[in-house]
Amino acid sequence: MPATLSxxxxxxxxxxxxRKSTVRGACLRRLLGMTxxxxxxxGRPAGYRDxxxxxxxxxxxxxxxxxxxxxxxxxxxxxxxxxxxxxxxLLSALAFALGFLPYLLGGTLLAGVADRAPARRVLVVCNLxxxxxxxxxxxxxxxxxxxxxMRGFSALIGPVLAGTxxxxxxxxxxxxxxxxxxxxxxxxxxxxxxxxxxxxxxxLLTAVSPRTALLFTVAGFLxxxxxxxxxxxxxxxxxxxxxxxxxxxGASLSGARQLLADRRTRALLLLSWAPPFFLVAPESLAAxxxxxxxxxTVGVGLLMCGMPVGTIVGEVLAGSLLSPRAxxxxxxxxxxxxxxxxxxxxxxxxxxxxxxxxxxxxxxAAYTLGLDQWFVAAVPxxxxxxxxxxxxxxxxxxxxxxxxxxxxxxxxxxxxxxxAGSGVIGTLVVGSVVRLVVGSR
Numbered sequence: 219m220p221a222t223l224s225x226x227x228x229x230x231x232x233x234x235x236x237r238k239s240t241v242r243g244a245c246l247r248r249l250l251g252m253t254x255x256x257x258x259x260x261g262r263p264a265g266y267r268d269x270x271x272x273x274x275x276x277x278x279x280x281x282x283x284x285x286x287x288x289x290x291x292x293x294x295x296x297x298x299x300x301x302x303x304x305x306x307x308l309l310s311a312l313a314f315a316l317g318f319l320p321y322l323l324g325g326t327l328l329a330g331v332a333d334r335a336p337a338r339r340v341l342v343v344c345n346l347x348x349x350x351x352x353x354x355x356x357x358x359x360x361x362x363x364x365x366x367x368m369r370g371f372s373a374l375i376g377p378v379l380a381g382t383x384x385x386x387x388x389x390x391x392x393x394x395x396x397x398x399x400x401x402x403x404x405x406x407x408x409x410x411x412x413x414x415x416x417x418x419x420x421x422l423l424t425a426v427s428p429r430t431a432l433l434f435t436v437a438g439f440l441x442x443x444x445x446x447x448x449x450x451x452x453x454x455x456x457x458x459x460x461x462x463x464x465x466x467x468g469a470s471l472s473g474a475r476q477l478l479a480d481r482r483t484r485a486l487l488l489l490s491w492a493p494p495f496f497l498v499a500p501e502s503l504a505a506x507x508x509x510x511x512x513x514x515t516v517g518v519g520l521l522m523c524g525m526p527v528g529t530i531v532g533e534v535l536a537g538s539l540l541s542p543r544a545x546x547x548x549x550x551x552x553x554x555x556x557x558x559x560x561x562x563x564x565x566x567x568x569x570x571x572x573x574x575x576x577x578x579x580x581x582x583a584a585y586t587l588g589l590d591q592w593f594v595a596a597v598p599x600x601x602x603x604x605x606x607x608x609x610x611x612x613x614x615x616x617x618x619x620x621x622x623x624x625x626x627x628x629x630x631x632x633x634x635x636x637x638a639g640s641g642v643i644g645t646l647v648v649g650s651v652v653r654l655v656v657g658s659r
Contacts, residue, residue: 269400284442285442299432303362321610322612328470332382385607387404405533484658489652495619500579503637510632520573521569535581545584563634567634
């Protein structure tokens, strides 16, 4: 039986001792200058420029950007391809939704890979597997079932890739403010690349076939793998253990139990999952709401862009203008109020006001910078990869569930009332989670 915090006292004490030794080791490394600190030699707070000053981070960042642009282009191309082959809107939507659904399964059963295998190897292999999956979908005559299966396979290993990358940032940037800013930059480029990728993918499909466009996905993942292989250092796995399938699954489940059994870690995970569940309501209902107010397809596209733009602005402002302590101070207040703008949907706002509403809600996502610092401090180093994988898998899964639930509600209630209801219920739920975080200190 794997050790958990709720298990026998000796095991629990061993886990606590491991956490304490991790903290002492991190402090010692800082004293010896072996990790980056939150302030520069001049004493000023670290900024995004300092993060880009770390060569290995630049490689990880560039690799993520390449794979992300390829992924977003592939999502559009595959959705269009499935629709052209089948003529079914349901199967076309399923091709997109399969990017969310397997995340929880992969994040739960495969998270152990992120700690047991060398990080560089995991990152390279995951990118190669995604490239191979995209290559299969690009084959002429590939059946729809194969197309959907390959989409699901990429999503299955997606949380391992994302979790390992996040954990690697701790090795590259240390556990202080540079890590927080590095995670922020990854989120910013993710939002920005989605906006650019959807636009570029749409233009690309006017010039080439969907199967040809999928080759750009293959190229993006291959380029990412090459960058990571030759641009990052080899680091041994954090946790001991075998690499067999049973060992990986056992370590993954054991790590999840340990993380969820700890009061502080559990509360922080809930705080990273609860807001996204409700934040997706305006995006998932963009089409019916735009139709209701007569905004057309242009309105749909603009409403889909509002939240990412607000999120990017919020993260950049918080990361550039606020000190680490100030970012921590705004974490709980920002999380508590970020869904309140949705209440304006009660008035059935015009397109301009609706855009302002969702962008304002996106600004509140800056709470994640302080949350990242708390989370990395709460998690033992040997569980960091599994923790980041579980966090990513949960966030993606709740977004998919939130989209589905909002869509189901809109079958019976007008879209603007569903969004407003998400604001009310979400604020109450997030408020309860905030109280859990406060109580876990």
